[in-house]
Amino acid sequence: xxxxxxxxxxxxxxxxxxxxxxxxxxxxxxxxxxxxxxxxxxxxxxxxxxxxxxxxxxxxxxxxxxxxxxxxxxxxxxxxxxxxxxxxxxxxxxxxxxxxxxxxxxxxxxxxxxxxxxxxxxxxxxxxxxxxxxxxxxxxxxxxxxxxxxxxxxxxxxxxxxxxxxxxxxxxxxxxxxxxxxxxxxxxxxxxxxxxxxxxxxxxxxxxxxxxxxxxxxxxxxxxxxxxxxxxxxxxxxxxxxxxxxxxxxxxxxxxxxxxxxxxxxxxxxxxxxxxxxxxxxxx
Numbered sequence: 001x002x003x004x005x006x007x008x009x010x011x012x013x014x015x016x017x018x019x020x021x022x023x024x025x026x027x028x029x030x031x032x033x034x035x036x037x038x039x040x041x042x043x044x045x046x047x048x049x050x051x052x053x054x055x056x057x058x059x060x061x062x063x064x065x066x067x068x069x070x071x072x073x074x075x076x077x078x079x080x081x082x083x084x085x086x087x088x089x090x091x092x093x094x095x096x097x098x099x100x101x102x103x104x105x106x107x108x109x110x111x112x113x114x115x116x117x118x119x120x121x122x123x124x125x126x127x128x129x130x131x132x133x134x135x136x137x138x139x140x141x142x143x144x145x146x147x148x149x150x151x152x153x154x155x156x157x158x159x160x161x162x163x164x165x166x167x168x169x170x171x172x173x174x175x176x177x178x179x180x181x182x183x184x185x186x187x188x189x190x191x192x193x194x195x196x197x198x199x200x201x202x203x204x205x206x207x208x209x210x211x212x213x214x215x216x217x218x219x220x221x222x223x224x225x226x227x228x229x230x231x232x233x234x235x236x237x238x239x240x241x242x243x244x245x246x247x248x249x250x251x252x253x254x255x256x257x258x259x260x261x262x263x264x265x266x267x268x269x270x271x272x273x274x275x276x277x278x279x280x281x282x283x284x
Contacts, residue, residue: 006166006178009151027148028072031141036064038137048199052206052270055125060133063119067134070115071108071141078107083233083245105142105223106249128208128264135215136195136205142219143188150180157182157229171231179230186222194218210264216257220250 014021040057042048055063079102080088080095088095112134120127149155156168157177165175195214198204204211223246232244239248 004164004166004178006153006168008153008169011152023151024148027144028141031144032064032068032071034144035137035140036060038140039133042133042136042199042205048203048205050203050206050269052129052208053126054129054205055123055133059123059125062123063115063130066115066119067112070111070113072111074111074114075103075105075108078104078110082107082249084235087235103145105145105219106253109253126208128212129205131212132205132208132210135212136199138215138219139188139192139195143184143192146180146184146188150178150184155180156231158231160229176231177229179226182229183222183226186226187219191215191218191222206269207264207267208270209260209267213257213260213262213264216253217261218257220254220257223247223250224254 009023011024012020012022013026040060043054043057043060076095082104084102113131116127116130116134119125120130153168153170156166156171157179159174160177161175162177164178166178167173167175195211195218198214199211204214227244227246227250230244230246232238232246236245238244
């Protein structure tokens, strides 16, 4: 008998006729709104930036809309193409049913990258700074997203006999790891605190690209750990060498993130004109 039985929560918070407000949708809304407010506070904190250029708060207000489209469209399309392409190729209209769940972080990540590239070019804002700012706040959304997975009773863990294992509806009679809560802790809380330490204690926003690299690396590591406790998607199963799709998609993020951090450290801080600050003090 599990010590902590899973208490099924209705995925629908409020039902008004055909209109339903779901916890899953509220999780995305809460994550995006809190991330927006957090990034706005960061760009207004002069002590974090010194001479490093940064977007204005009004630019962030506009960027949030672009990022939202990137997250939702990229996440949904990424899930349909990567995790369940045979089904959605036969039912393409169901790709639009975001409220039913089924989002890919890696797809949402790529969608956000595209939004950053387009927005930075349109507004003439440093692309690296936008990547950094997005990386500081992304764990907020990840935390709420994983909690929504737990409420939906989806993405459950592998069979386990740990005292806190739970029996999830639709996952059979055996208790399993509450892997959604593990991921909420690692990808959300731990990663947020680690990046906040880098941005506030070590002032790494002054080295454009470092925070973005730290987020990619940190998420990839957290996801690799979480995948050891999480059941792979039934339609995919285990891949070569016992890996999962989540593992294989996370490995390139770690490699790219480490490379970006090394490059940012070598490049050094930047000044208002966008040039490396270390070079500005040199005289011919």
